[in-house]
Amino acid sequence: MKWIRRKLDQARKPFGPGQKLEKYAPAINAFDTFLFTPNHTTKKGAHVRDVVDLKRTMITVVIALIPALIFGMWNAGAQYLYQERNLGSVTDVPFWEALTEGAILVFPLIAVSYIVGLTIEFIFAIYRGHEVNEGYLVTGLLIPMIFPVDIPLWMLAISVAFAVLIGKEAFGGTGMNILNPALTARAFAFFAYPLYMSGNQIWVHEGSTDSISGETILGSLAEGKEVAYSFSDAFIGFIPGSVSETSTLMILIGAAILILTKVGSWRIILSGFIGAAVMGLIFNAFGSNALMSFDWYMHLVVGGLAFGLVFMATDPVSAAQTFKGKWIYGFLCGFFGVMIRVFNPAYPEGIMLAILLMNVFAPTIDHYVVQANVSKRKKRLAKAKANLQTA
Amino acid sequence: MSKELNKKEELILFLSDTDEREGLLGKKNRKLLSDPLTDNNPITVQVLGICSALAITVQLKPAIVMSLAVMAVMAFSNMIISLLRNSIPSRIRIIVQLVVVAALVILVDQVLRAYAYDVSKELSVFVGLIITNCIVMGRLEAFALGNGVYKSFLDGIGNAAGYAFILILVAFFRELLGAGKLFGYQVIPDSFYEFGYSNNGLMLLSPMALITVGIIIWVQRSRNRALIEEN
Numbered sequence: 001m002k003w004i005r006r007k008l009d010q011a012r013k014p015f016g017p018g019q020k021l022e023k024y025a026p027a028i029n030a031f032d033t034f035l036f037t038p039n040h041t042t043k044k045g046a047h048v049r050d051v052v053d054l055k056r057t058m059i060t061v062v063i064a065l066i067p068a069l070i071f072g073m074w075n076a077g078a079q080y081l082y083q084e085r086n087l088g089s090v091t092d093v094p095f096w097e098a099l100t101e102g103a104i105l106v107f108p109l110i111a112v113s114y115i116v117g118l119t120i121e122f123i124f125a126i127y128r129g130h131e132v133n134e135g136y137l138v139t140g141l142l143i144p145m146i147f148p149v150d151i152p153l154w155m156l157a158i159s160v161a162f163a164v165l166i167g168k169e170a171f172g173g174t175g176m177n178i179l180n181p182a183l184t185a186r187a188f189a190f191f192a193y194p195l196y197m198s199g200n201q202i203w204v205h206e207g208s209t210d211s212i213s214g215e216t217i218l219g220s221l222a223e224g225k226e227v228a229y230s231f232s233d234a235f236i237g238f239i240p241g242s243v244s245e246t247s248t249l250m251i252l253i254g255a256a257i258l259i260l261t262k263v264g265s266w267r268i269i270l271s272g273f274i275g276a277a278v279m280g281l282i283f284n285a286f287g288s289n290a291l292m293s294f295d296w297y298m299h300l301v302v303g304g305l306a307f308g309l310v311f312m313a314t315d316p317v318s319a320a321q322t323f324k325g326k327w328i329y330g331f332l333c334g335f336f337g338v339m340i341r342v343f344n345p346a347y348p349e350g351i352m353l354a355i356l357l358m359n360v361f362a363p364t365i366d367h368y369v370v371q372a373n374v375s376k377r378k379k380r381l382a383k384a385k386a387n388l389q390t391a
Numbered sequence: 392m393s394k395e396l397n398k399k400e401e402l403i404l405f406l407s408d409t410d411e412r413e414g415l416l417g418k419k420n421r422k423l424l425s426d427p428l429t430d431n432n433p434i435t436v437q438v439l440g441i442c443s444a445l446a447i448t449v450q451l452k453p454a455i456v457m458s459l460a461v462m463a464v465m466a467f468s469n470m471i472i473s474l475l476r477n478s479i480p481s482r483i484r485i486i487v488q489l490v491v492v493a494a495l496v497i498l499v500d501q502v503l504r505a506y507a508y509d510v511s512k513e514l515s516v517f518v519g520l521i522i523t524n525c526i527v528m529g530r531l532e533a534f535a536l537g538n539g540v541y542k543s544f545l546d547g548i549g550n551a552a553g554y555a556f557i558l559i560l561v562a563f564f565r566e567l568l569g570a571g572k573l574f575g576y577q578v579i580p581d582s583f584y585e586f587g588y589s590n591n592g593l594m595l596l597s598p599m600a601l602i603t604v605g606i607i608i609w610v611q612r613s614r615n616r617a618l619i620e621e622n
Contacts, residue, residue, distance in 0.1 A: 152587050166602060170609060194595035 005211075008032055026125040030132035054174075057316075058134040060263045064254035065141055065244075065311065069106075070099075071237055072244030076149045077102030079240050080205040086380055090238040102149075105205055106243055109144035112153045116160045124169050133174035135181075135317075136164070142182035142311060143246035146304060146352075147189065148202045155193050159185040171207055179359045180315045183308075190349070198348065203240040216241050217302045218341065218348035234301040244305040255310040264314035267323060268330035272309035275334030276300055291342045299338050308351040309334060318359040322369040329365055333358045423545040427553030434557040435608045436618060439525040444558055445600040447517050451574050454562035457517065460503065462548060463529060464495045464521050469547035471495075472535040473599045479536075488531045489522065496521045496566030526554055561603045569594030 012028045014021040075090075077098035082090045116199035117140045119134075125132040131184055167184035168177045190197045203216050217229055217239060229239050237247025244250075258264030280296025287293035299305065313319060313333045333354050340350025347353060402583050418513065438461040445460075447453045469493050472479075479487050500518045503511035521527065530550050566572055568591045571579035579588070593599050612618045 152589075155589070158591075166606075170605070188593060191596060192591040193589055194592055265496075312461065 006143060024126055026129075026131050027122055030122075030125075045220065055134045057263055058137045060261050061138045061258065061311070062141055064257040064263075065138075065145065067250040067253045068244040068247060068307070069141070069145060071247045071250040073106045074099045075237055075246055076105050076205060076243060078238075079203075080105075083204065084206075105149050108143065109147060109151070109156060109243070110141065111182065112156050113143045114140045114158050116157045117164050120161060120164045120169070124173065128173070128175050130173070135168075135174035139163070139181045140167075143185045146182065146186050146242050146307065148197065149205050149243055149246075150202055151189070151196055155189060155196060159189040159192075162188045171333070171378050175317055177263075177317055178363075179356055180312050180318045183312050183356055183359075185355060186349075186352055190352070199348070204243070216348065217298075231298060232302065234298065239302070241302075242304060242307075245322035247306040248301040248306045251306045258314065264310065265316075265319070265326050265330075267326040268314050268319060268333070269310055271327045271330035272313055272334040272337075273300055273306075275331035275336075276305055276309075276338045277281060277334070278331075279335045279338040279342075283338070289344060294342075299341070303341065303351065304349055305334070305337055307353045308337065312352075313355050318362060320362040320365045320369075322366050325362070325365045325369045328369075329358055329362055332361075393590065404442060408433060420542065420545055424549040424552070427550040428556055430615060430618065432553045432611075433526045433529070433550050434554055434604065435611055437526075437529070438608075439529055440554055441601075441604070442603060443517055443520065443524060443598045444554075447514055448558055448562040448565050448600050449569065449595055450513075450566045450572075451559065451562045453510055454558045455555075456503070456507060457514055457556050458551065460499045460514075460518060461521055461524065461527070461554055463499055464492060464553035465527055465547035466544055466554040467547070468492045468495050468527060469530055469535040469543040470540055471541045472531050473543035475540060476536050484536065485528075488597065492527055492531075493522050513619050524549055557604065557607065561600055564603055565594045565600060569599075570575060 008031070011033065012025075013019070015025045016022065016030045033346045037060055054365045057308050075097070075098075077100065078090045081087075081093045081098055081101055085093075087093060109296055110265045114136075117136050121132055121136050140160075143163070144156070147156060147159075163185035167179050167181040168174065186197075196202060199219065203219075217234065233239060234246075235248050237249060239246050255264065259269070277296050280294075280299040283292040283294075284296050309330070313330060320326050333351070336353035336354035336357060340347055340353050342350075344350070430436065434441065434444055437546065443457065447457050468488070468491050472488055475487070495518060500511070503514070503518060517609070530546060534546045536588055538546070563573070566574075571577055571584075571590050
């Protein structure tokens with residue numbers, strides 16, 4: 001440890017105040033704080049400081065993402081190998097083979113996402129003279145997890161650049177964005193390159209070739225076909241889809257980590273699932289086409305709904321901040337997510353659009369929750385005064 | 392003033408309505424032309440005329456035709472209102488302005504239909520909507536009502552050029568990235584597509600026009616910090 005510290009201190013000498021590389025100090029500071037706890041203390045006034053700073057929060061989210069990520073890698077490999085080798089089921093593929101194959105497919109996505117995103121972050125940090133924020137550690141991992149595995153790398157790079165530039169830096173950087181940056185990247189790619197982001201061929205590696213079918217459940221439903229997967233398959237995640245969205249089980253493990261460490265809001269996650277279930281039940285009651293009569297509990301486990309609600313909707317920057325607001329916000333995320341999915345078969349990833357929409361409305365929800373509280377307390381005060389005068 | 396003015400100078404004085412004599416393209420007049428292109432751009436600084444900037448910038452050709460149409464309307468409406476400025480009762484000035492602008496827009500529309508029917512069909516309702524373009528009314532109110540004919544004419548040309556500049560810039564990027572074409576001709580070689588390049592479909596949708604204008608505004612304001620408003 002001490003050796004690293006010494007080396008680092010040596011390396012940062014030219015970045016010190018007055019030295020020639022001072023301008024680039026954010027770069028070396030970022031590596032420093034990545035390895036060591038920042039040692040600066042508050043100078044003025046009395047402050048209570050928690051050890052859970054932004055960096056710790058972000059790392060917690062990354063840890064929560066790891067189960068879904070590893071499962072996603074395995075699934076990407078297994079879905080491909082099982083169809084290529086004509087095996088009976090996805091689970092027949094040898095575990096390590098599937099994981100290696102999947103890792104080879106997924107790692108380039110992660111690398112591109114981090115390289116492009118962090119480069120832009122560093123440029124802005126140096127240009128604006130602030131430190132590199134940790135927010136991108138999570139965003140950079142989330143982005144490859146919600147893309148189809150076969151997305152061309154340059155498209156991913158452009159989407160990442162768009163999300164970081166327009167979704168985040170244009171608004172002032174980490175903590176100032178109104179939309180979730182990872183979803184901004186996906187929405188950009190979804191509208192810009194629909195051939196590579198939707199349809200029924202792209203969800204398994206080499207899915208566009210004839211021998212391999214890359215359909216998702218929602219995709220085949222929209223075409224009026226039968227669902228070939230059971231609830232338990234969809235829950236554990238043996239289904240085609242974006243890299244890490246398929247396994248509701250792994251996502252719930254991540255959700256448990258987020259909730260136990262109080263990094264993610266259980267209110268948003270729970271109310272989101274309730275909202276989706278309610279909308280699903282309403283559609284089931286009518287049930288006039290295949291998508292509408294699709295069982296409500298299936299809606300919760302297919303597509304990106306679970307992943308979106310657990311990892312995207314809970315983004316503390318773009319979500320609602322008040323407790324009541326979180327209930328409303330989460331509920332409407334799930335509610336609109338299923339609604340878009342069913343009403344517009346061209347947008348099976350309704351949850352993405354629903355969360356982006358609710359991101360925009362989150363401040364409005366908060367505003368009304370706060371105003372309601374203000375008027376409630378005013379009424380209480382008026383009542384108390386009246387009681388005081390009569391007494 | 393004892394000095395006799397010759398006829399030409401008299402005319403200049405009447406048209407420019409100032410006591411100073413200056414050439415047709417003196418420093419102040421040049422400023423009228425160049426300001427709207429940069430630091431007083433009607434779209435990126437005053438944020439006017441956004442609707443048409445979103446609607447007709449999918450391709451370069453309609454954008455250029457639209458710019459020319461707006462330029463004609465603005466230059467002549469500014470000129471006419473400036474000529475009438477001393478006889479318009481201020482209570483009904485908006486109606487007078489509308490009548491003038493509407494008449495000019497109909498003229499432009501008819502000319503387009505006669506000589507550029509395809510483009511006119513593409514622009515459809517947006518030619519008619521020049522009447523409601525905030526830039527036109529804005530310049531009439533802010534400039535033509537208080538300035539001489541020649542200056543108003545220059546102001547109209549200048550602001551329309553500022554509008555055109557942004558329109559064409561946005562249309563350039565949208566057509567190039569969205570369709571791989573410029574003026575309807577493919578400019579991105581086929582070999583790019585064979586390598587897996589693909590057009591950006593989002594560029595064809597109007598949100599991207601707004602975002603492109605936003606990026607231009609962002610770049611402009613970080614280059615010239617005086618433009619950033621304080622709140």
